[in-house]
Amino acid sequence: MTAPLVILQPGNSVVTDLGRTKGPAFGLPVNGALDQFSAKAANILAGNPDNSPLLELTALDFRMRATTDLLIAVTGAPLDLTVGGRTCPQWEPVSVRAGETVAVRGIHTGLRAYIAVHGSFTVPALLGSCAPDTVVGFGLKLEEGTELPTRVATAPITQPHFGLPLFRLGLTRPAFSTHPVIDVTDGPDVDEFGDTADLLFTSQYTVSPRSNHIGLRLGGALPERQLSSEVLSRGVPVGAIEVPSRDELLVLHRGRGVTAGYPVLAVVTSRSLDTLAQARPGHTITFRKTTVAQATATHRAACLELDRLRSTIQTVFGLLGIGAGERWHELSPASGS
Amino acid sequence: MPAPSTLDIYESGDAALRVVARSGDADADWATVHSLAGWLATAGVDGVHGAVPTYDSVLVEFDPYLTSARQVRAFVLLAMRQLDFAGTGRRKPRRFDVPVVYGGSYGPDLERVAEQQGFTTAEVIARHTGKTYVIRCLGAPAGSPMMDGPEFPFPVPRLKDPRLSVPAGAVSVAGRQAVIAPAKAPGGWCVIGQTPLTVLDAAREPLVPYVPGDELRFRQIAEADFDSFAGQFLEAQP
Incomplete structure (x- = not known):
């Protein structure tokens, strides 16, 4: 529906989601984002459902160009993120204007990063998931020039007080270490x-x-x-x-x-x-x-952290009119008539 | 009605349980774990992703945010009570006929297997084609049909150095098991032949045409006939 994202430098990237949970019963691995917390956080920060298709970058530098205004979020391992040459924060929503290049360089300490785009992409699915399966030969191959159809354009969110961060959402980022x-x-x-x-x-x-x-x-x-x-x-x-x-x-x-x-x-x-x-x-x-009990408690604490982030984002995006646009207009009285 | 089964349930991390049937009867155990997997799939238990049944065990996977190992264990026991009461209603198996070119570049391990079993290669082929196999489960890679092996005197050792790539259609044996590879993948089983039929079609769902319980026979064809099957899919017999 909207103009695509154009991959300029694919590095080592795939389009994936949280995995093919229906796969194992049919002999297929679940696959999907290897760092599930970072992938969920990226989608939440971009105002998407947790399981939306997103980009997973492994180790190598990556560049893409937006051909429409977009809202993105980058999570995962520490890295240098620039949008149109400006340095931008990781683990926060970031506006990208049409024509600007998003560049991820120097992934370090960890191995994988995630880029979610508000509205996500239109990509093929197998058993309900877009996650690549290298054995079956399923999955979208990203190469230089690949066009990823985005579904929603998001007008830039501007911050009138130059220099102040646009968002400060207070998510506890996972720790990254060379001795995990x-x-x-x-x-x-x-x-x-x-x-x-x-x-x-x-x-x-x-x-x-x-x-x-x-x-x-x-x-x-x-x-x-x-x-x-x-x-x-x-x-x-x-x-x-x-x-x-x-x-x-x-x-x-x-x-x-x-x-x-x-x-x-x-x-x-x-x-x-x-x-x-x-x-x-x-x-x-x-x-x-x-123990399994302790592991379950730790997993749930991380999920709750993401639940809190989701509700904060819903409030903030609601106030900014992101994601709820159509309904907002329906409820507003027609102006100028 | 089947005899009530003895189950062992093992923790397998915070997101899975391994359930093993131990009645002492391999067929009964197989029927139990597949019925249990079917029950869990249709019951729509919150947080349970699905179940992977194999020979005598089933791996039940779940989201530990939505449920817990303790709750899933309780569901498994509930399922067993219902299954013991209702019995394991089995559908009528379909049959598959699989043409195979044995030996040579199609089955590079045929001679090794023959030597190890004390057979001629013709005897290995006769044993492999002389049995109706029951597909026990769908396994790795890519929904492989896993079956009890042919009537060999000894288990077949796996390769010491697994191959980095085994072609789609490879027909292999290992231990007391037999399998067909639906897709190209690394493998450590002994490849004794290859079928020209296409087993896996990533463009359709289900990806593979068989389900556990279906039956399968291998049939030897000449190397010269391999290409005449090109592009044909493995289909159930009418």
Whole structure:
């Protein structure tokens, strides 16, 4: 309906959402944004439903040009964001004027960043999700010159007092570190590893460059399975930690094959999966044992934080007339008649 | 009516439970976990994304903001009581016929498997084509039909060095299992042949034509006939 976004420098970017939750029952991984908290926050800050299609950038610089006025929000790992050459804040809504270039440079400390656009994009879906699936060969490929159809134009929001930030929403940004601590609960097969299971908590692990959205490969002291019996293929959760070889620990992420025949030593908590999504090759990881009850409480606290942000945004955008435009006009008496 | 099943339920992180059926009867356990997955899918339990049933277990995935491991465990037990009462109503299986070129570049591990089983390659092919397989579950990658393997004397070891790429249509065995690869993917199973049929069609839903419980037979074709099936989809027999 509106003029598209034009990709100038795709870097390593995809259009994704929160994932294909219907996929696993059909043998497809859930996929979707690897750092779910940052992805949800970007959509909320852009006034979108949490699950709207958005851009996920991994490691590399990225540029795109708006051909209409847009409202965007950039979250995830620390980076330098410029719009039309002006430095702009991350984790805040940002206005982009038609013709301006949005540039993301120097993603650091973490690995992935998210760009949400108010109104989102029109993109194809499979089983209710636009998330790419590299195995099935589904997903929009972003290349130089790719045009992403946006759905809503948003007139620039101007701040009369030059120099003051437009928004100050007070979201607690997640911490980013080159030595992240990752919470895990005991896996269903922890007993098969005997005493060696504790190695997971007394060692440090280094992220291998062979890590990706399917799983992170970690070098370090490896727990060893004490049995040699065969395991029938079964469903494995996102976050499952396995020891498939003598070289590396494998931590499955959202692109994981839904079934596997390796015993599950431990499972990364939902909240720590977001932290893991930001771990770069070379970063050092420490695992910490927690309980399902504690992990659930931590996850819910993060969700509540996002709920508060959503209600703040709805109030602010409501006052600015963003997102509720048509209804506002319907309710207003016709002027000048 | 099936005998009430014994279930073990394991925590699998804060967003999943692994439920394992342990009646001692593999067929009964398989029926139980698939009925349970079906019940959870149709019951529309708040916060439960879905269930991944395989042979004797089902992984139940949920959003820990909307529900909890404790609540989902209670739902699973409720489901089991209802299933024990109602029985596992099974639909009539459909049948699939899968033409396969065995050996050579189509099945690079055929000779290895023959040697390991103490068979000629012809005997391996005879065992592989001599059985009606029940599709036990849809697995990785891309909705692969996972089946109990052919009648071999020994389990088939997985490759020590998994291949980085196995083509779509690859027909493989490993352990006591058999499978067809719907899409190109890395793989550590022994590839003994390849079907020229297209199994996965990303342009339609469902992506693959079979469901767990359907039946499948392999049929040997000559290498010269491989191309004559080009572009044809795997379809259920009328």
